[in-house]
Amino acid sequence: MPAHNTGGHKYPAYEPNESDKYLPSLFFDVEIDRQMVKVEARPLRKDIGYYTINLNHVFLAHIHKMGDVWKDFLGATNEVYQAVGRGIEASKTP
Secondary structure, eight states: OOOOOOOSOOOOOOOTTGGGSSOOOEEEEEEETTEEEEEEEEEOSSSTTOEEEEETTEEEEEEEEETTEEEETTSOOOHHHHHHHHHHHHHHOO
16 A cells, blocks of 8 residues: 655745835836836845836846946946936935
């Protein structure tokens, strides 16, 4: 008779700090190529200083500030990153 195997998979346990898992997003508008674009900048919890950027609900990049310049994970920079970075800085200032 075959033995009953209960399986090795365990369901994820509830973490009491689940509310700390997600940081609130910043929402603002920025002008890019003479058009106003809605930006959502969500800080990444695991990669402090990085933001997930969505323009008009479409993913753009993960950016962070190095010195005075905003760059993506690969170190690339462009005018869009700079405009969004200025918006992030302005949104964080009280």
